[in-house]
Structure formats: structure tokens, C-alpha cells
Amino acid sequence: MKKILNAGLLCLLVINLIGCNTNNSTKTTAEKYQCPMHCEGDKTYDQSGKCGVCKMDLQLLAMNTKEEGEISELSIYNLPSKWTNQNNEEIQLKALKGDVLVMVMIYTSCQTACPRLVADMRGIEEQIPADKKEKVTLVFVSIDPETDTPQRLKEFAKENQMDSEKWVFLRGSEADTREFSAVLAVNYKKISPMDFSHSNIISVFDQEGELAYQQEGLGVNNKETVSKIIELVN
Structure with a gap:
């Protein structure tokens, strides 16, 4: 038995969502960025850039904020x-x-x-x-x-x-x-x-x-x- 949050799920859903949710994001005063693959767990960064592990663009955490009734970025x-x-x-x-x-x-x-x-x-x-x-x-x-x-x-x-x-x-x-x-x-x-x-x-x-x-x-x-x-x- 395996408990997996597999990389395929993250990659495909991130690709499908590029440009879809940016308009609904609420900008915070202290922006935080994070690897969409969570290569380093919940580690965050103060500036945009690329993940040092998977080289994917860091995501603005505000993009991950889910309003009531919205579908999260990891949802099929x-x-x-x-x-x-x-x-x-x-x-x-x-x-x-x-x-x-x-x-x-x-x-x-x-x-x-x-x-x-x-x-x-x-x-x-x-x-x-x-x-x-x-x-x-x-x-x-x-x-x-x-x-x-x-x-x-x-x-x-x-x-x-x-x-x-x-x-x-x-x-x-x-x-x-x-x-x-x-x-x-x-x-x-x-x-x-x-x-x-x-x-x-x-x-x-x-x-x-x-x-x-x-x-x-x-x-x-x-x-x-x-x-x-x-x-x-x-």
C-alpha cells in the first residue's frame, strides 16, 4: 500500500491552471513564494525565482488561496x-x-x-x-x-x-x-x-x-x- 501525492498530479494540474486563477488572488503585504512540487516541504521564499531542486518557477502563495466553493489547484x-x-x-x-x-x-x-x-x-x-x-x-x-x-x-x-x-x-x-x-x-x-x-x-x-x-x-x-x-x- 502506498500513500502518494505523486509528482504527476502536481505537474499536470499546475500546467492546466497556468493563468487561470491569478485574477482571484488577494495580494498580501508580505508575499511568499513556494515550490509547487513542495520539494523542500513547506519552505517559503520572500522573492520569486526557481526551485533549487526541481527548477520549476516558485508560485506566489496567494495563488494557492482557495475561496469558499473554489476548487484547489491539486484537484482532479x-x-x-x-x-x-x-x-x-x-x-x-x-x-x-x-x-x-x-x-x-x-x-x-x-x-x-x-x-x-x-x-x-x-x-x-x-x-x-x-x-x-x-x-x-x-x-x-x-x-x-x-x-x-x-x-x-x-x-x-x-x-x-x-x-x-x-x-x-x-x-x-x-x-x-x-x-x-x-x-x-x-x-x-x-x-x-x-x-x-x-x-x-x-x-x-x-x-x-x-x-x-x-x-x-x-x-x-x-x-x-x-x-x-x-x-x-x-
Whole structure:
């Protein structure tokens, strides 16, 4: 199991947000700057410049101030990607805002790792107390959007008894899928016409879309994952 705030998430969201939030910033009398990657923890600087570790431009901390109702810079809800769910409805990730999200990337024709990831997701869902389940959404993102059409995703959901509204299956463009896999630190590669090699990572996001926890592996003890979900719901 891994608790990761991965660099991919930070890099992609910072890139997507360049120029987006500067107009709403409140300038303070003593400006502070910080590396967006937090290479040196919470260390701040009095002047702009570049991080001595990752060489990225330091960010004005005022840019990180979040007004009530705003989405933080680390939220996946800033991503502009568009997806189609198993009901053939087009959505953006921010449509899921407000729930704790448990997410995994799979492909439905997989005969090896993915069935075990599906079982792990079901095992996690079964351990969430009944009074908490309404505040949790479990999301599968396909790494094979060409094969995993909305119809196929719908069939897969029924086959696995995951056809309630709390189970969401998404497919997107190849570019959006690649971008999102980088956010989740999931590597995948097509190794034959029907098969992919891929990372086995289940990610937990809080209600604002910020990465809170990750578990890696197949059939691992998911006690910490469930505990984190319950903690976030509370």
C-alpha cells in the first residue's frame, strides 16, 4: 500500500491552471513564494525565482488561496478532460464532486490482473459501513477506450453486479486517458492487439478531488484504504 501525492498530479494540474486563477488572488503585504512540487516541504521564499531542486518557477502563495466553493489547484476537477460513462452520458470529472472517490484503471477484456482489481474494489466497497456508502463513488476508468464502448462498459457493470449508481465506468479519448493515467501514476502499454501491461493502483480522492491515498498491488490488505475512505466521509 502506498500513500502518494505523486509528482504527476502536481505537474499536470499546475500546467492546466497556468493563468487561470491569478485574477482571484488577494495580494498580501508580505508575499511568499513556494515550490509547487513542495520539494523542500513547506519552505517559503520572500522573492520569486526557481526551485533549487526541481527548477520549476516558485508560485506566489496567494495563488494557492482557495475561496469558499473554489476548487484547489491539486484537484482532479480542474482537468478539462471529457468522458463517457456506461450510460453513454458525457461528463467531466467535476460532476463527481462531493463524494469520496475510489478509482482504478482497467480494461474489460483483461483476463489476468483486472479481474483481481475488480475483486479488490468490490472488497473495499463491502467494508464501507452502510451509512457511509451513499457518500462514496467507485470509479473504473478504461485504458482501452477503443474496445470499451459505453455498451461494453454497461455489460461489464451488469456482469459484475456493479450496475447501481454508485459504480461509474468511464472511457475517454486516448489523450485524456494518458493524461489521467499520469495523474494516478498508472503506467500502461499495449503489448498485443488485445492485451495491456499496466500498474495495479487503487486511488482514493477526497470530496474536493484531491488525492488522499493509494494502494498498490493485487489482493493486498485493504484495511488502510477502507479506513482512509471512512475517515474522509466523516
